[in-house]
Every structure is written in C-alpha cells, then in structure tokens.
Amino acid sequence: MEKYEGYDKHSTKVFCEAFNIGASSFKHKKRRQAALDKVRLSHDVIEEKIGRENFFYTKSKGGLINILNCNIGNKDMNVIETILKIILEEKIVPVQAEYARVTGKSQSTISDHINFLKKNNIILPAPTETVIVSSKETGEILSKYEKKIGDYVYYDITPNGSYVKLDEGNQVFANNMYKKLWTMEYFQIGRMQQKYSIYESDLKGFKTNVNKLVWVKMNEEFNLHNGQRKIIPNINPEVKQQLIEYFGIGACNHGKGTAC
Template sequence: MTTKEYSVLELCEQVLFVKKQTFKNSQDKYLSKLSENYHVEIIKKRPMIIALTTKGKSPQQVDDTKFLEIIGCDIGGKDITLLKFILKSILERIIVPGQDEIAHHAKQAGIWSTDSRGSVKNYMAFLRENNIIVEPMTIPTWDNNPLVKRVIDKETGEILPTYYKKICNRIYFDYAKDGSSFQRERLPKNTQEAIEMAYYNSLPEMMESKIYPLYAKGHSDKYINNERMKAQDKLLREIGTAYGINYCVRMDEPSINPVIKGKLKEYFGIGV
C-alpha cells in the first residue's frame, strides 16, 4: 500500500478530474467515492490536505478482474454480473439459453431488476460482436435428388452447394410449458437424443412426399424453402407429441469460443 498527500486542487486535477468548486459543493460525496479505493484521511483542514492510501483489491474485484482477463474485452458500462450469468447458463446446459428464459432466471436470482428480453438480447449481441459467442461452423452440402435445381458457377462450371449445413448442438424443449414462454422446459438429454434420432429418420420421407414434388411443379426456391421449414416444424411437433411434449421446438445452442470455453468452465467450477 502507498500513501500520498494532496491539496484540494491537486486532488481535483490528478485523482477526481473535477473542478475545485465542484468538489467543494459536494465534498462528502467525493470523499465517499474515494473511500471505495482508498483509505482517506484529512491531515489538515485549513488549507485542506488529504492523504490517500491505496487499498488492496477486494475478493470481488479480484474475481471480476479474472473474468475480464478470460473474455479479453472491455465491457464498458455493461453489468458484469449479468454477463457472467449468461455465459454460465450457456455452459451449464440446465435452462433453455433463450432471451426470455435467461432474463427470467436472472431476475429470479436477484441479479437483474427486469425480465425484459431486450436487455439480454443486447448483451448476447455484445458477446457475439466480441467473438465470445461464435457462429457455428458450416459445411457445404449438395442435395442429390434429381428434382432439385442445380446452380452452376458460370465462370468455373462448379456445381454450387444446395445449402450450408450448420455443425452445432441443438436443444429440444417444450415451447409453452404452463403456457408461459419463460418457463420453457429443456428436455432431458436422453429424450432430446431420442427425438433427434426420430426426426432425422423421418426427414427423408417427409422431403420425398411433401417437398421434392414442389420442385417438379416449378415453384420458386423461396416458396419451397418456406414450405420446407413449415413441414420440418410440423414433423418435429408430431414427434414431440409422441413423447408427451406439448409443443416441441428446437434451437441452435449458443457456442462459446473454444479458445476461452475451458477457462470459463474452470472459472465457474463447471466440469470440463
């Protein structure tokens, strides 16, 4: 710890960065603020001389510093507690990591004053912008059904991919448990695996009977893609119903940057 004495003017110019009169108008307020990081002692009253002795970091400050070093970015005015809660929720895989659910559980835990999804949406966007939550890897995929129109690169003659398949874990959940979106229930792992297997086993038959004929009828790609998404959603709900699920939906699980994922798991005490 180090101690340094300041006149009021020096204190204002070197530490507080406010005008001398501003300090005098709210002296108690500024002394209280200084006490957060310093031991404050008034050595002399006229003219006032103030001694500041640096404090060691509190356990919470040490903990926050470690977290910020792991994620490696400036969070500005963002609430560090909510950032921690979002990332821990994703890594723990207990709740559905959607905006409504995270906001609700953060409020229930007493770390956030509102269950508004807008705040969490902004925080999730911040995590993506800073490469903490990363987009899933994609691989080019070709549909070999002869009815699917081939798109060819005019310069190279290469047959372009029909679509790009995302490589990521998917979460299956009951969309409207108890009629409340923020109480969506993440299904048990074995149930999720069974539903996923049934879905992909049934998908080729659904494509043959409902989607490929649309190509033969000359419908636009936009129309076909829209019909395909509706048919896939319906298929998933039907399979979910067979497993006793009210309204089965799935979402891509947010992916934490692998460079920091292990460090965050260790930080939160989650088994690697």
C-alpha cells in the same frame, strides 16, 4: 520496493491506453474515479505521485473480466456471467426469455448483452456447411444454403409459458427422431426438386408445412405442448475451458458429441 512486487508500473498515459480510458476524461475528478473503479474490478491498483507525475501500479486479480479480455463498458457483469453459465451448464434452455427470468432483467437488456458477447467474439456464429441441390438433367443449381452445425437442445413451451428442457435421455432420443423424420421428409422434397427442377424459392411454403408435420409427430411422441429445438450457442474455444473452470462446472456437459 516490496509493496509493488508483482505489479506493473505505468505512467498516466500508458495506464489510460492499457485500460481504454480517455486521457481527457481522466483529468476530471468524477470520470477519473469512475474509470479507476472499473479498472479495480479486474486489477489491484496503487497510485503514487513521484515528483510532479502520477504513476499507477497494477496487478491482475484474475476472474471473469480477465478471461473475456475486453472492455465491458456499461454492461452488467452479473448478466454476462449468468448468460455464459446457463449456456455452459446446459441445465436451462438457452433462450432470451430464460436469461431474463433468471437475471430479473428485461429481454431488451438481455439482447443487448448477447450482442455484446457476439461482437467481442465470446459467442461465435455456429459453423456451417454448404448444401447444394442441382437439377439431374441440366446440372443447374436449384438451391444453395448454409446448414448450421452444432448440438441442439430440445424443449417444451408449456401452456403457462414455461420453458422445460427434455431430460438427457430424451435429448438423445429426440435428436435422433427429429433427424430421422426430417431425413425422410426432406428426401422426398429433394427427389421432387431434382426431378422437376423446382427452385428453392418455390419450396418455402412446402418446407414450412413439413416442419410443422415433424413437430406434430415430435409433440405426440414426447407428450409436448409446443416442442422446439435450439442450437446451443457456440462459446469461443479460446475461452471456453477457462470459463468452465471459472464456473466450477467440471466435466464437459455436452453429452451429444460437441468437444470441450
């Protein structure tokens, strides 16, 4: 049967199981059509009746939905595509306000789609390392926290609320300066914490003030209105390269040390 070459043949039961379709809802005409329309986003489908039974022949179209390999339900593929492309291209600041601006959707819609990507392990939590500060005298643990590991994007929030990413040269400069300032200030905090056995809970206000001080210096150095930084969302490496190829991005955009 030449017209079915390259297609997989399914009984109705197997077809529903393969594409997460409720068997009972598939009996209703409107729900059945809606389910078939969704499958046809990612697969060519030929339905054929043999005797009293229906069979479905399917062949993958490829594309984004197959890369993600999950049931998108009522999510908007255009929104999902835009979020992932913004993250990988690194031309726009990867924050919800910018996703909303580009897609024309509300931030609540964006939040819902980001949660979906996280739930389906497309966006993964940033790797962390455990940082422990102990008392020099007693060895007692004074603070213990997880430090995120990853690349950061530095940007400005202008007086009119626009998000402006620093250019690539200044990204490197800003990252080096931020780490240097924090290292200098945090060294003083850590030394004081160990010497006087100060618990982490008693340092929160002090650390907040240090962070403000660091950003005052950053804003002055780079002539920023409201400088910020954000860790770049961590795309699952199992699908990252496929997404890069799908979007036609080409060479990896991460110029700050993250492997592709």
